[in-house]
Amino acid sequence: MTEEQQLDRRDWIAGLEKGLKVIEAFNDAHPRLTPSTAARRTGITRTAARRYLLTLEHLGYVQTDGTHFWLTPRILRLGWSYFDSAKVPRAVQPFLQRISMELGGSAFFAVLDEDEVVFVARNGNGRVQSLGFVLGARIAANLASAGIVLLACRPPEEVGRWLEGRKFVPYTPHSMTNVDDVRAVIQAARGNGYCILEQQLEQGRRGIAVPVRTRAGEVVGAISVSLSIGNETTQQALSRTLPVLREAEHALLALL
Amino acid sequence: MTEEQQLDRRDWIAGLEKGLKVIEAFNDAHPRLTPSTAARRTGITRTAARRYLLTLEHLGYVQTDGTHFWLTPRILRLGWSYFDSAKVPRAVQPFLQRISMELGGSAFFAVLDEDEVVFVARNGNGRVQSLGFVLGARIAANLASAGIVLLACRPPEEVGRWLEGRKFVPYTPHSMTNVDDVRAVIQAARGNGYCILEQQLEQGRRGIAVPVRTRAGEVVGAISVSLSIGNETTQQALSRTLPVLREAEHALLALL
DNA sequence: TTCGATTGCGCGACAATCGCGCAGCGCGCA
DNA sequence: TGCGCGCTGCGCGATTGTCGCGCAATCGAA
Structure with missing residues (x-):
C-alpha cells in the first residue's frame, strides 16, 4: 500500500x-x-x-x-512469536471477555495489514464457529466492521487510493460489491467513530466495531463484536452495544 | 530429538x-x-x-x-499457511464441536513437535479462557493428556531417551516432577489407548485424550477434552467421556 | 515402448553476504 | 561538567554461499 x-x-x-x-x-x-x-x-x-x-x-x-x-x-x-510479543492483543483480552459476556456474542480485536483485516484476539462462546474463526484469520477489510472502522482511521486520500479499481468478492447475497457503497460506509464510520455492518460476511449476523487508540491518538486496532441479528433492529442493536464498546474503548485509552 | x-x-x-x-x-x-x-x-x-x-x-x-x-x-x-494447508485439523473440527457440546468442556486437537505438544484445533465454550488458549499454543508434552497419549504412541525406546535427564517444571502443586511418574503415566496410556491427567496444567481441571490414526495406522494427532473436575470422580468422568472420544476416534479413522 | 515432464545432482561463476573497523551519538556516573 | 561505555549506521574488501545451467535417471500416461 x-x-x-x-x-x-x-x-x-x-x-x-x-x-x-x-x-x-x-x-x-x-x-x-x-x-x-x-x-x-x-x-x-x-x-x-x-x-x-x-x-x-x-x-x-x-x-x-x-x-x-x-x-x-x-x-x-x-506466529507464536507475534502473540507472545504483541502486548496490545493481550491487554484487550479481558475487555473482550467482558464484552462478549455482556452482549452475548463473539468479541474480537483486529488490526489492519495492507488490505486485509487480521483478527489477533478474540473471546466468545462461539456456538456457530463451525468454520473455526481462528486467531490470525484475515479477510478483505471491507467485509468486517473492524476493517471498515480501521480504514476510516486512515488518511482519506490513502483510502481513496485503496478503493481505486478494487474488486469486491461477495461472501453473502448482501455483500457490498460497489465501490461507492464501501466508500459511503467508510465515510459514515469516520463521522460516527463506529461502524456497523450487516450480513456482509455471514448471513444473519451483524458486526459493530470501534477503534482503539493510545493516549497519543495512534490507532492500534479495533474492537468488534459479532451478533446474531435475530429480530433486533439495527437501532436496538446499536443502542445496546455501543455504550459497552465505548466503555472498553475509553478504559483502554487509559492504559495504552 | x-x-x-x-x-x-x-x-x-x-x-x-x-x-x-x-x-x-x-x-x-x-x-x-x-x-x-x-x-x-x-x-x-x-x-x-x-x-x-x-x-x-x-x-x-x-x-x-x-x-x-x-x-x-x-x-x-x-502460521496461516499451515492452517490453510493442513487438512487434518480442519477434518477434526466438526468432531471437536460435537465433543465439546456433548461433554461440556473444551475439545482440542493436538500434535507433537519435538518435546512440546501443539494445539492446532479447538472448539469449546471457553468460559475460563481468560489467558486465551490460542491456536498454535504449545507446552511441554508431559503437562497435557494429549501430549502423554502422543508420547505413548512413539517407539518406547525413543520415549525412554526423551525422558532421560528431563527437567519438569510444575504448573500446579499437582504437576508431576518425577521422571518415573511421567514414565508410568505414559505406559498406562500405551496400554489403555487413552490418557487422563488431573490438575497438571491448571487447578481444578482434568484432561482426557485419545490418539487419532489413519487407516494405515499412522498417528496424526490426538483429540483431548478439558473438563472442570467439580465433584465428579475420575471413574465417573472416564465412563462419561471415553465413549464419546472413542466414537470420534473411530469416525475419524474412516475418513483419514 | 515412447514421449513429456519430472526428479537429483555436479559444476563453474558470479554476486550476495559476511564481519571488521570507523565515527557519531546518547546516557549514566563520577 | 566531562569522561567513558555501549550503542548506532555505514563503508569496504574478501570469501563463501548461492545461483542456474545442463546432464542423466526416473516416473506415469498414452
Whole structure:
C-alpha cells in the first residue's frame, strides 16, 4: 500500500525473502508442494526452490516423503512469536471477555495489514464457529466492521487510493460489491467513530466495531463484536452495544 | 530429538535459518529488539542481525522506529499457511464441536513437535479462557493428556531417551516432577489407548485424550477434552467421556 | 515402448553476504 | 561538567554461499 523507499541494496537478504515466499506458497489449494510447483508459485528457480525446501525440512518446518513437501506445526512457532510479543492483543483480552459476556456474542480485536483485516484476539462462546474463526484469520477489510472502522482511521486520500479499481468478492447475497457503497460506509464510520455492518460476511449476523487508540491518538486496532441479528433492529442493536464498546474503548485509552 | 543426517552443505540456505531465528527471537520477555539484542539472542553478528531486521521490515513482517524493531501481524500469514494447508485439523473440527457440546468442556486437537505438544484445533465454550488458549499454543508434552497419549504412541525406546535427564517444571502443586511418574503415566496410556491427567496444567481441571490414526495406522494427532473436575470422580468422568472420544476416534479413522 | 515432464545432482561463476573497523551519538556516573 | 561505555549506521574488501545451467535417471500416461 505505502511505497517504501526503494531498497538499501546491501542490507537486503534475498534468501530470507525467498524462504518466506516458499512458506507462504503453501495454502488450501496447495497443501503439498514439489520443488517444481513451489518454484512456479514463488517465481524462483526450481533448483533454488528445492534448496529452500530442503533447508526448511532440515530446520523442521516442513516434512517430505522425498518428492512432496508439506508444512509442520513447527511453523506455528513463528506466529507464536507475534502473540507472545504483541502486548496490545493481550491487554484487550479481558475487555473482550467482558464484552462478549455482556452482549452475548463473539468479541474480537483486529488490526489492519495492507488490505486485509487480521483478527489477533478474540473471546466468545462461539456456538456457530463451525468454520473455526481462528486467531490470525484475515479477510478483505471491507467485509468486517473492524476493517471498515480501521480504514476510516486512515488518511482519506490513502483510502481513496485503496478503493481505486478494487474488486469486491461477495461472501453473502448482501455483500457490498460497489465501490461507492464501501466508500459511503467508510465515510459514515469516520463521522460516527463506529461502524456497523450487516450480513456482509455471514448471513444473519451483524458486526459493530470501534477503534482503539493510545493516549497519543495512534490507532492500534479495533474492537468488534459479532451478533446474531435475530429480530433486533439495527437501532436496538446499536443502542445496546455501543455504550459497552465505548466503555472498553475509553478504559483502554487509559492504559495504552 | 531425532538426529537427522548431517547436512548437504550445498543445499543449505544459511540466510533462511538466520532469518527465522531472528523472528523467533521475539517473545514475551523481548517484544522489541534492537540489532544488538537480536544478535545476542540469535548468535549471529550484530551487522548481520541488522540486515535481517531491515529485510524483514521491508517485507512488512516487522516495524521499526529506527532503533527498535517489533513484529507485525503479517507474521501470522506464515502460521496461516499451515492452517490453510493442513487438512487434518480442519477434518477434526466438526468432531471437536460435537465433543465439546456433548461433554461440556473444551475439545482440542493436538500434535507433537519435538518435546512440546501443539494445539492446532479447538472448539469449546471457553468460559475460563481468560489467558486465551490460542491456536498454535504449545507446552511441554508431559503437562497435557494429549501430549502423554502422543508420547505413548512413539517407539518406547525413543520415549525412554526423551525422558532421560528431563527437567519438569510444575504448573500446579499437582504437576508431576518425577521422571518415573511421567514414565508410568505414559505406559498406562500405551496400554489403555487413552490418557487422563488431573490438575497438571491448571487447578481444578482434568484432561482426557485419545490418539487419532489413519487407516494405515499412522498417528496424526490426538483429540483431548478439558473438563472442570467439580465433584465428579475420575471413574465417573472416564465412563462419561471415553465413549464419546472413542466414537470420534473411530469416525475419524474412516475418513483419514 | 515412447514421449513429456519430472526428479537429483555436479559444476563453474558470479554476486550476495559476511564481519571488521570507523565515527557519531546518547546516557549514566563520577 | 566531562569522561567513558555501549550503542548506532555505514563503508569496504574478501570469501563463501548461492545461483542456474545442463546432464542423466526416473516416473506415469498414452
